[in-house]
Amino acid sequence: MLRKTSGQASTxxxxxxxxxxxxxxxxxxxxxxxxxxxxxxxxxxxxxxAKLRAANRKTRIELPGAADGFFISDTDAGTAxxxxxxxxxxxxxxxxxxxxxxxxxxxxxxxxxxxxxxxxTAGIVSTAEWRCEPIERASVNQRQVIExxxxxxxxxxxxxxxxxxxxxxxKWQAADxxxxxxxxxxxxxxxxxxxxxxxxxxxxDPQALLERIKHSxxxxxxxx
Amino acid sequence: MRINGxxxxxxxxxxxxxxxxxxxxxxxADEKSKDNDAADxxxxxxxxxxxxxxxxxxxxxxxxxxVYKPRGKHQTISNILSRGIVNEEGTPGPNFSLAxxxxxKPQPQYxxxxxxxxxxxxxxxxxxPQPNTNGAPIAQxxxxxxxxxxxxxxxxxxxxxxxxxxxxxxxxxxxxxxxPANTVDTRIPNAGVLPNGPxxxxxxxxxxxxxxxxxxxxxxxxxxxxDCSVANATKANxxxxxxxxxxxxxxxxxxxxxxxxxxxxxxxxxxxxxFYDAEQEQASTLKTLAxxxxxxxxxxxxxxxxxxxxxxxxxxxxxxxxxxxxxxxxTPPANQIAxxxxxxxxxxxxxxxxxxxxxxxxxxxxxxxxVKYLEALPYRPEPNCAEAHYYMLDNTNPGFYxxxxxxxxxxxxxxxxGSSVRTIGDALNEKKITWAYxxxxxxxAVALSNxxxxxxxxxxxxxxxxxxxxxxxxxxxxxxxxxxxxxxxFQYATSIMxxxxxxxxxxxxxxxxxxxxxxDTLPSVSFGKPDGLLDGHPSSSxxxxxxxxxxxxxxxxxxxxxxxxxxxxxxxxxEAGGYWDSGFIQPIDFFGDGPRVPLLALSxxxxxxxxxxxxxxxxxxxxxxxxxxxxxxLTDRSRDNLPVxxxxxxxxxxxxxxxxxxxxxxxxxxxxxxxxxxLQ
Numbered sequence: 001m002l003r004k005t006s007g008q009a010s011t012x013x014x015x016x017x018x019x020x021x022x023x024x025x026x027x028x029x030x031x032x033x034x035x036x037x038x039x040x041x042x043x044x045x046x047x048x049x050a051k052l053r054a055a056n057r058k059t060r061i062e063l064p065g066a067a068d069g070f071f072i073s074d075t076d077a078g079t080a081x082x083x084x085x086x087x088x089x090x091x092x093x094x095x096x097x098x099x100x101x102x103x104x105x106x107x108x109x110x111x112x113x114x115x116x117x118x119x120x121t122a123g124i125v126s127t128a129e130w131r132c133e134p135i136e137r138a139s140v141n142q143r144q145v146i147e148x149x150x151x152x153x154x155x156x157x158x159x160x161x162x163x164x165x166x167x168x169x170x171k172w173q174a175a176d177x178x179x180x181x182x183x184x185x186x187x188x189x190x191x192x193x194x195x196x197x198x199x200x201x202x203x204x205d206p207q208a209l210l211e212r213i214k215h216s217x218x219x220x221x222x223x224x
Numbered sequence: 225m226r227i228n229g230x231x232x233x234x235x236x237x238x239x240x241x242x243x244x245x246x247x248x249x250x251x252x253a254d255e256k257s258k259d260n261d262a263a264d265x266x267x268x269x270x271x272x273x274x275x276x277x278x279x280x281x282x283x284x285x286x287x288x289x290x291v292y293k294p295r296g297k298h299q300t301i302s303n304i305l306s307r308g309i310v311n312e313e314g315t316p317g318p319n320f321s322l323a324x325x326x327x328x329k330p331q332p333q334y335x336x337x338x339x340x341x342x343x344x345x346x347x348x349x350x351x352x353p354q355p356n357t358n359g360a361p362i363a364q365x366x367x368x369x370x371x372x373x374x375x376x377x378x379x380x381x382x383x384x385x386x387x388x389x390x391x392x393x394x395x396x397x398x399x400x401x402x403x404p405a406n407t408v409d410t411r412i413p414n415a416g417v418l419p420n421g422p423x424x425x426x427x428x429x430x431x432x433x434x435x436x437x438x439x440x441x442x443x444x445x446x447x448x449x450x451d452c453s454v455a456n457a458t459k460a461n462x463x464x465x466x467x468x469x470x471x472x473x474x475x476x477x478x479x480x481x482x483x484x485x486x487x488x489x490x491x492x493x494x495x496x497x498x499f500y501d502a503e504q505e506q507a508s509t510l511k512t513l514a515x516x517x518x519x520x521x522x523x524x525x526x527x528x529x530x531x532x533x534x535x536x537x538x539x540x541x542x543x544x545x546x547x548x549x550x551x552x553x554x555t556p557p558a559n560q561i562a563x564x565x566x567x568x569x570x571x572x573x574x575x576x577x578x579x580x581x582x583x584x585x586x587x588x589x590x591x592x593x594x595v596k597y598l599e600a601l602p603y604r605p606e607p608n609c610a611e612a613h614y615y616m617l618d619n620t621n622p623g624f625y626x627x628x629x630x631x632x633x634x635x636x637x638x639x640x641x642g643s644s645v646r647t648i649g650d651a652l653n654e655k656k657i658t659w660a661y662x663x664x665x666x667x668x669a670v671a672l673s674n675x676x677x678x679x680x681x682x683x684x685x686x687x688x689x690x691x692x693x694x695x696x697x698x699x700x701x702x703x704x705x706x707x708x709x710x711x712x713x714f715q716y717a718t719s720i721m722x723x724x725x726x727x728x729x730x731x732x733x734x735x736x737x738x739x740x741x742x743x744d745t746l747p748s749v750s751f752g753k754p755d756g757l758l759d760g761h762p763s764s765s766x767x768x769x770x771x772x773x774x775x776x777x778x779x780x781x782x783x784x785x786x787x788x789x790x791x792x793x794x795x796x797x798x799e800a801g802g803y804w805d806s807g808f809i810q811p812i813d814f815f816g817d818g819p820r821v822p823l824l825a826l827s828x829x830x831x832x833x834x835x836x837x838x839x840x841x842x843x844x845x846x847x848x849x850x851x852x853x854x855x856x857x858l859t860d861r862s863r864d865n866l867p868v869x870x871x872x873x874x875x876x877x878x879x880x881x882x883x884x885x886x887x888x889x890x891x892x893x894x895x896x897x898x899x900x901x902x903l904q
Contacts, residue, residue, distance in 0.1 A: 069700070091699040091700070092699060093699070093700070094696070094697045094698065094699060095675065095697040095698050096698045096699060096700035096701070097700075122697075123696075123697055204699065206695050206696055206699045206702035207696060208365045209695070209702055209703070209706075210692050210696070210702075210705055212361065212365075212757070213706055213757075213764060215359040215360075215438060215764040216706075216708075216756040216759070216761045216763070216765065217281060217282070217531035217532075217619060217708065217710065217711075217756075218705070218707070218710075218711075218755070218756035218759075218761075218764075219688050219692075219705075219756075220532075220619045220620065220621045220686065220688045220709070220710060222637075222638040222686045222688075222689065223557075223559045223560055223578055223579065223638055
């Protein structure tokens with residue numbers, strides 16, 4: 001295990017080795033699908049798995065609890081949307097699911113840039129930069145990965161495991177030990193229309209809903 | 225299959241990551257057989273084994289059934305049609321002047337019975353404040369009702385726990401005003417020159433499918449509008465409430481400059497005087513139910529004013545008060561304490577239109593006029609104001625978020641600390657009688673609450689604001705802002721909301737009510753409240769949307785005849801919402817009663833289009849539950865201790881033994897069940 005290093009010199013050497021061009025097979029965008037499995041701190045599965053599709057630096061996440069709703073994220077465009085195809089509508093996903101902020105295409109040398117950008121897309125704004133520190137090479141479901149410690153602006157640390165061959169995180173562990181893991185990764189072509197929104201779909205804005213509710217007794221104004 | 229939206233993962237990955245949506249997993253409903261209906265085994269005084277209480281928002285009796293003729297043989301009703309105030313087509317009738325409204329010269333102190341010498345009747349056409357669009361929607365929207373048709377249905381599937389259903393999908397797209405906000409509502413025939421009295425909400429451009437302007441409905445305003453004085457008492461109206469200051473109070477309680485026409489303010493103006501004509505097919509679902517079942521025309525909102533206090537009374541038979549969270553009364557922050565005395569130089573602008581009063585202290589602003597009036601009544605009702613208790617008179621969010629998170633700084637967050645007032649839920653728990661409160665969009669509100677806790681806003685903000693902010697960040701659960709926190713009396717209660725097991729067992733969503741009916745697992749006692757889009761509240765909802773909610777529940781029951789046969793459904797409203805009503809009012813204590821609201825009793829034992837006149841209010845629903853399931857009154861000060869009225873033959877709306885409240889049993893004939901569909 002490389003997690004425990006004994007000195008500064010060895011740490012620098014270790015980081016250089018982990019992130020060297022040889023260590024990071026330069027990834028070109030690929031297409032694949034996978035299941036997102038949720039595990040609690042003890043390793044037990046929690047709920048049903050979600051479905052992930054990724055292609056051309058876009059991702060699509062289908063959640064088990066939202067029958068025909070799904071998320072589409074576009075790393076380069078900086079968007080994350082929640083789509084209801086049956087109703088031909090979509091919304092900014094913002095913080096509706098953490099998965100849109102974790103499972104994004106990343107630069108294996110510095111995944112924190114994309115994770116921070118995804119957080120900003122979700123409306124989480126911080127003046128502090130996210131910082132990623134490579135920890136060690138590891139294996140997740142027989143895939144060779146690099147484990148990163150992720151220093152987040154709120155002072156907490158999480159861990160992300162990035163498969164540099166596909167340029168995508170395959171595991172995430174939150175500060176409290178709970179995890180998301182990609183399983184059944186299948187490198188395969190994904191239909192382009194699974195990542196696009198037809199032009200006749202309408203975009204919803206929850207602000208208008210809120211304004212209507214403010215005219216009801218449901219909404220209670222604070223005293224002046 | 226049903227969606228179990230409450231099954232959220234508990235493990236947030238970090239302070240910035242909530243897992244709620246991923247965790248909304250699909251679950252399988254318990255497939256219990258009908259033999260598993262636990263409520264069947266509980267001994268009851270009547271054949272009723274289940275009661276469902278469905279509560280709409282803000283409609284009065286004359287407003288809804290003012291022009292209604294009972295279908296039952298020899299049945300009579302007291303309404304503006306029977307009294308000759310209006311004709312069957314809604315036009316002014318021969319006794320129109322009985323409903324005329326007055327204005328009052330400036331007075332030095334708050335009053336609830338205006339001095340006769342200071343009153344003047346609104347004169348010629350148009351002088352009475354006219355109806356106003358207020359905040360009613362001016363156009364269809366993408367995200368707010370009424371929705372653009374292509375958008376609507378889907379809020380339901382964005383969030384499967386929402387109340388939307390095929391019945392509501394069309395009417396949630398219609399009814400916008402097409403007029404500017406806060407202007408005279410010219411959809412109403414003759415608006416601008418309406419005479420002094422009630423007017424029908426019907427014409428080429430307006431019906432029960434249209435959003436209309438809201439009006440203020442708060443405690444001190446409502447007492448003042450009722451214009452109660454023993455000096456006004458008559459044999460038919462021994463409490464002397466004239467109900468003749470409705471538009472005046474609305475036009476003046478927040479008006480600083482007497483020279484500015486009130487129409488320039490965000491006031492509801494004359495909306496109080498609007499009514500629907502049931503004989504002209506307005507609110508036709510409600511009319512059909514009244515035709516087939518039983519209607520009370522002497523059922524009242526239990527608290528003068530608004531939503532929160534009336535629902536609290538519905539759940540407790542009492543009023544809530546500001547406390548230390550452990551049942552000990554303490555003084556709320558100064559900005560919560562009311563002072564309805566007129567500000568200097570104004571006609572009637574309240575000095576501090578706030579939410580709490582210590583009504584045991586007669587020197588507190590606003591208290592003495594009400595207490596003195598009670599003392600002057602022949603039956604001298606007790607104010608029922610405990611020493612040093614500041615009572616919640618107007619809407620204040622509970623100290624618990626929908627997910628049970630307890631506001632750490634209730635004073636700063638303007639949330640009333642956790643309540644120790646005993647609820648009907650506590651009493652049912654003690655007898656192991658099943659019950660639940662089913663609130664529309666509750667599951668979404670839990671998700672938003674989880675978001676707010678994660679974001680830290682739940683610890684600092686008022687829950688309305690915090691959930692609003694969470695909705696913007698978590699659009700997939702945005703409908704959680706439509707869940708009504710103040711409508712759930714149990715959300716105030718520490719014994720229930722502060723106990724995760726109690727919360728999980730008893731606080732549920734509309735989807736759970738329908739699922740329970742379907743699975744024959746309905747609790748003995750159920751409270752059903754639609755969300756803010758469907759609750760029928762003026763401006764934010766429409767009366768036909770509440771009708772659609774009711775129909776959804778009734779259709780589910782119709783599909784389960786065995787369950788239906790032993791179920792009584794009560795349909796009522798939290799309050800009249802500021803709408804004027806012509807009915808008699810029996811003051812019971814400092815807090816109410818207020819104007820009439822309709823009550824429908826729907827069961828095989830309450831049929832025939834009968835109209836019941838026995839005096840009742842929300843607490844009568846508690847009394848029904850207590851009698852049927854053999855429970856004692858909740859506390860020694862709750863209103864369910866009041867006797868059943870002995871009604872007078874010569875004055876059928878006035879109890880001989882005031883104060884008194886019906887237990888509603890006389891709306892039923894348990895010896896002669898009649899099977900019929902609710903609406904089909």
